[in-house]
Amino acid sequence: MPTRRRALLVILLLALVGLASLVVALAAGSLPVSAGDLGAALLGDRSTVAAEVVRELRLPRALAAFACGGLLALAGALMQVLLRNPLADPYVLGISGGASVGALCAMLFGLPLLLVNGGAFAGALAATLLVFGLARGDGSWTQTRLLLTGVIVAAGCGAAVALILSVAPENQLRGMLFWLMGDLSHAVTFWPALALLALGLAAALPFSRDLNLLARGDLTARTLGVPVARLRGGVYVLAALATATAVTTTGSVGFVGLIVPHLVRLAIGNDQRVLLPAAALAGGALLTLADTLARTVVAPQQLPVGVLTALIGVPAFLYLLTRSPRGGAS
Amino acid sequence: MTSLLSVRDLDVNIGSVRVAAGLGFDLAAGERLAILGRNGTGKTTLLATLAGLRAAEAGSVALCGESYEALGARRAAQLRGLLPQRHIDAFQSTVLETALTGRHPHLGRWQWEGREDERLAREALAAVDLAGLGSREVHTLSGGERQRLAIAALLAQQPRLYLLDEPLAHLDLNHQIAVLELLSRRAREEGVGIVMVLHDINLALRHADRALLLFGEGRTLEGPVAAVLTAESLSRLYGYPLREIPDGTGRHFVPA
Numbered sequence: 001m002p003t004r005r006r007a008l009l010v011i012l013l014l015a016l017v018g019l020a021s022l023v024v025a026l027a028a029g030s031l032p033v034s035a036g037d038l039g040a041a042l043l044g045d046r047s048t049v050a051a052e053v054v055r056e057l058r059l060p061r062a063l064a065a066f067a068c069g070g071l072l073a074l075a076g077a078l079m080q081v082l083l084r085n086p087l088a089d090p091y092v093l094g095i096s097g098g099a100s101v102g103a104l105c106a107m108l109f110g111l112p113l114l115l116v117n118g119g120a121f122a123g124a125l126a127a128t129l130l131v132f133g134l135a136r137g138d139g140s141w142t143q144t145r146l147l148l149t150g151v152i153v154a155a156g157c158g159a160a161v162a163l164i165l166s167v168a169p170e171n172q173l174r175g176m177l178f179w180l181m182g183d184l185s186h187a188v189t190f191w192p193a194l195a196l197l198a199l200g201l202a203a204a205l206p207f208s209r210d211l212n213l214l215a216r217g218d219l220t221a222r223t224l225g226v227p228v229a230r231l232r233g234g235v236y237v238l239a240a241l242a243t244a245t246a247v248t249t250t251g252s253v254g255f256v257g258l259i260v261p262h263l264v265r266l267a268i269g270n271d272q273r274v275l276l277p278a279a280a281l282a283g284g285a286l287l288t289l290a291d292t293l294a295r296t297v298v299a300p301q302q303l304p305v306g307v308l309t310a311l312i313g314v315p316a317f318l319y320l321l322t323r324s325p326r327g328g329a330s
Numbered sequence: 331m332t333s334l335l336s337v338r339d340l341d342v343n344i345g346s347v348r349v350a351a352g353l354g355f356d357l358a359a360g361e362r363l364a365i366l367g368r369n370g371t372g373k374t375t376l377l378a379t380l381a382g383l384r385a386a387e388a389g390s391v392a393l394c395g396e397s398y399e400a401l402g403a404r405r406a407a408q409l410r411g412l413l414p415q416r417h418i419d420a421f422q423s424t425v426l427e428t429a430l431t432g433r434h435p436h437l438g439r440w441q442w443e444g445r446e447d448e449r450l451a452r453e454a455l456a457a458v459d460l461a462g463l464g465s466r467e468v469h470t471l472s473g474g475e476r477q478r479l480a481i482a483a484l485l486a487q488q489p490r491l492y493l494l495d496e497p498l499a500h501l502d503l504n505h506q507i508a509v510l511e512l513l514s515r516r517a518r519e520e521g522v523g524i525v526m527v528l529h530d531i532n533l534a535l536r537h538a539d540r541a542l543l544l545f546g547e548g549r550t551l552e553g554p555v556a557a558v559l560t561a562e563s564l565s566r567l568y569g570y571p572l573r574e575i576p577d578g579t580g581r582h583f584v585p586a
Binding site for chain 2: 001002003004080084085086206209212213215216217219220222223224225226227265269270271273
């Protein structure tokens, strides 16, 4: 029996986990800051070295990681409902492919970081519009058609990325590869991602019971009074914006958007009223911790965070996939 | 008194198939209508049109005296329910959660299911012989149990008009009769209207007041079962000769 009380408990618990992940991200690093000093560094004197490191370097990066992890998990959960396919992720419709092409083109021409991000966002939106337009070609909009169009566009983008990598000068390759694997050291700003995460959740939550029905089929949802066409359009736009913003901020971080909704679903069920906020918080916490590991494990060398989420994600996903389905008598 | 469902001059096509042309009938509260026809004649399409989920080529459908446009999707969902032919379970869900989906049109945007909703859902589960299975995963149910769960969700919706697409699919004989008796009881005691697609003529004879035959190419026949279900019309309907065998209790049809 779904109850609001249980939902609030789950969300509160995950909010604490998220907060803890942010504390770890602020404290850990080549200059360890104890939990006690953290408060002083954040709120007190700005002039100490610890304050400078925490405020100028770690806080923006941790918040960017949290926001992007949250956005990717939210977009993944929405895509899984939209495509009614548990294997869908935010990138399945070619959004990250488009973003990669845009960002790598900008890098190839030696454009500054801001324009690389702009290129990524433009590429993501272009891919989104292309898939949306093609999938709607005949007016109908089946899951299979949307999925196939997305996969094909993503494949095309993959080829374009390979082409760019093969013609790019040697000295740009490393930056390109890091971008493709997802990397937070170039995160310029966290505000757009954090704001979109809050707005996106606020926009999706009122419709989360409608989404529960959409997951059970268009006919069932329409019979029960859900405006399916409008809802699907809204979900598509929100998931695409969330993915584009996350990819623009951090590059294509893999697996967060696929794994986190599944982990949350296994733990608490598929009620979108709990799943959406819970996945956002869990995704944020996971990416924050993964990024903290990425910059501390082999410090001063930094690993691309996408490598760590994938290293955690692949075994977890394989485990989920081969795990026997939850049966159970009552 | 306005009838529950009122159909006027209805033309329904799907692709190149003409389902109905100039179809008109009324369903009063407490009446049960069985729709019969061969595969692919558009029974499901007609049901969707009657549910206001699909626009007709021409004509009108009124539910409780109002068009679906005037009612709006939410009000319509409070008044009529549809049992689909297929049930999609892409994600995990418990039996109780699935039965509770029927409460959706009765809940506000921020409202959660309350005690009353849970009581209605549990009653509905008990009515279809699924009491005690509330916490089972939907995936673990048999085909017949899954079908009865979908009927339970429809009961929890508490519509005035039930539109059922092959409600007896996957059910054993015992449960076929139980479901038909349950629907008949609701019609008799609560005055709900029942429109159901059936393939069993003899069950239709016993559990429907009226019948609508879809012959294909837009030709239809609607009326009281006693008048509409004859050996002649049914032989024409299915393209196979049927014989009527009367006994002391009623009429029965068997393939000749």
